[in-house]
Every structure is written in C-alpha cells, then in structure tokens.
Amino acid sequence: MNTSGLAEVLRPLPRQHRIRVASQLHRLQRICDSDQPREQFSYQLLATLQRLMGASTAAFWLCPPHGEPLELQARYEDEPDVSGASVDMAAEAILQSRWSQSGPSLELLDSHAAGVIVAPVHSGKEAIGALQWIFARPDPWQGMADQYLVGARRIVIAVEPALQHRFNSGAITWDAAAGQLEQLTTQLHHLQRLIRQTIEKSLRSMAGKSFADFKESQRFVKSIHALLESHGLRVRCPECGHPAILRCSRSSGSAGGGSFVFDHYIDGRRTFHGGGLTVPKVRVTTKPARRSSPAAAS
Numbered sequence: 534m535n536t537s538g539l540a541e542v543l544r545p546l547p548r549q550h551r552i553r554v555a556s557q558l559h560r561l562q563r564i565c566d567s568d569q570p571r572e573q574f575s576y577q578l579l580a581t582l583q584r585l586m587g588a589s590t591a592a593f594w595l596c597p598p599h600g601e602p603l604e605l606q607a608r609y610e611d612e613p614d615v616s617g618a619s620v621d622m623a624a625e626a627i628l629q630s631r632w633s634q635s636g637p638s639l640e641l642l643d644s645h646a647a648g649v650i651v652a653p654v655h656s657g658k659e660a661i662g663a664l665q666w667i668f669a670r671p672d673p674w675q676g677m678a679d680q681y682l683v684g685a686r687r688i689v690i691a692v693e694p695a696l697q698h699r700f701n702s703g704a705i706t707w708d709a710a711a712g713q714l715e716q717l718t719t720q721l722h723h724l725q726r727l728i729r730q731t732i733e734k735s736l737r738s739m740a741g742k743s744f745a746d747f748k749e750s751q752r753f754v755k756s757i758h759a760l761l762e763s764h765g766l767r768v769r770c771p772e773c774g775h776p777a778i779l780r781c782s783r784s785s786g787s788a789g790g791g792s793f794v795f796d797h798y799i800d801g802r803r804t805f806h807g808g809g810l811t812v813p814k815v816r817v818t819t820k821p822a823r824r825s826s827p828a829a830a831s
C-alpha cells in the first residue's frame with residue numbers, strides 16, 4: 534500500500550476526537566493486506582477512513598454489474614444518525630452525479646451546515662464505485678478544502694488495490710494487473726536489496742578472522758554458498774568484480790584454516806583469485822546466468 538506523504542496531508546485536518554494519524558495508517562495497511570471477508574474488511578476500512586478524515590460518516594458505494602445508480606456497500610458512522618436523513622439524501626444525490634469523474638470533489642450541503650466528499654474508485658481506466666465522506670458540521674472544510682481533496686486523492690491511491698481485489702472479483706483489466714505487477718516488482722527489488730545488505734552486514738562482521746581448523750573453514754564457505762545459492766546470489770570477487778564462489782583451499786601450503794579463494798569463470802576459463810588467510814570482506818551480487826556447458830562451448 535502506498536501511504537507516502539499521507540500522514541503529512543491528514544495530520545492537520547480538524548477532528549472531533551484526537552487520533553494518532555500514524556497508527557491509523559498502520560491499521561489501514563493491516564486491513565488492506567488482510568484476507569478478511571468483505572463485510573469485516575469494509576467495516577474496519579471505513580471506520581479507519583472516517584477517523585483519518587475527521588468525518589462523521591464514511592461509506593463505500595459500488596457500481597452494480599447492470600450499471601448505475603451506485604449501490605451502498607458499507608457505511609460507518611461515528612455516532613448513529615449523526616448526519617440525519619435529509620443530509621444523507623442530499624449527499625447521495627451528489628455521489629450519484631459525481632462518482633464517475635476522474636478525481637475527488639467536495640460540496641457543501643444543507644445551507645452549509647454539512648458537506649460531502651465523493652472520491653471515485655477506479656479499476657484501470659474504469660470507475661467501479663466511490664468512497665464518500667459526510668461531514669455533519671457547519672463550515673466543514675474550515676478553509677482547508679484543498680487539503681481535504683489531496684487527502685481523499687491519496688487515500689484512494691492507497692486503498693484502491695484492496696477495494697479492486699475484493700469488489701471487482703469478476704473481471705480484471707490488463708491495466709489493473711500491470712499496475713499491480715509493477716508494484717510487486719518494486720517491492721521485490723526492495724526486498725532483494727535488503728537481503729543482500731543483510732547478508733553483507735553479517736559476513737562483514739566475520740571479516741579479518743580465521744579458523745584454526747581447515748575443516749571448519751570449509752564448512753563455513755560451504756554454508757555461505759548454500760545460503761547465497763538459495764537467494765540466487767554470489768559473492769563479488771574483490772580483485773576483478775566477477776560473481777564468484779568463495780572456497781577454501783589448502784594448496785598454498787598454509788597451515789591451520791587454509792586460504793580463501795574466489796572461484797569464477799572469466800572468458801570461459803575457471804580462474805581463482807584471492808588467497809588470503811582470513812575471512813575476506815565480501816560484497817554480494819546477483820548470480821550470473823547459467824553458462825553453457827564446456828561440451829557445448831567447445
């Protein structure tokens with residue numbers, strides 16, 4: 534869920550009850566990531582959106598398969614009947630006329646004693662429904678109309694994927710799928726970078742040390758290789774920068790723990806670099822594409 538900048542936009546909005554915006558945003562994230570049934574999801578989502586915007590009521594409306602008008606899916610009120618029937622009716626009329634616009638809009642109701650925000654929810658380019666906030670108080674925007682609109686827009690961006698996932702289950706457009714895959718790719722890149730950094734940090738803490746026993750050195754390098762292999766990674770040879778496998782060798786006549794070498798193929802030839810007697814400081818890099826077998830290459 535993309536909540537970047539949301540806290541800064543929402544924090545200054547006036548509210549009847551004090552809330553911690555950051556913890557409500559965490560809650561929002563948990564709700565969107567959960568696999569709760571639709572009803573439970575909707576109730577919790579709207580309760581959180583009501584608090585975040587400081588509204589009296591938050592609701593989600595969905596376009597039925599046979600077309601307009603939108604149907605109310607779920608609604609959360611701070612206190613029961615806080616807005617009153619006439620405000621609710623006026624707010625619905627505005628929702629029905631505004632929901633297919635490209636972005637959120639706000640309007641005063643009932644001789645300025647209340648207001649409504651309608652924020653269309655899309656799947657790809659198609660509007661599938663709308664979020665609605667009702668503010669049952671005079672001068673609802675208090676000179677902050679722009680801030681409310683930015684808040685509503687950012688909230689829609691944050692919760693749209695979760696709403697699409699639950700309420701648009703029948704068909705999926707390539708636009709929606711591509712958007713979701715793009716988000717996934719970004720998340721995975723971030724995680725991969727985090728994995729590489731975590732491994733490097735841990736290995737760095739052992740750099741410069743040596744094992745007394747050759748067998749222990751060998752167990753160490755084999756364990757490192759297994760760990761890196763499971764994440765599609767290699768160590769980067771400090772001498773030439775090629776992806777390599779860290780091995781331990783006794784060949785240099787070294788006593789004790791043996792010497793650490795970087796085993797890699799350069800221009801198709803197996804090459805060893807390094808040879809230090811202590812655990813080298815390594816950087817981690819992506820495993821190269823499988824090289825063709827020597828039989829096929831020759």
Ligand SMILES: [Zn+2]
Nearest residue numbers: 770772773806
């Ligand atoms: Zn090298």
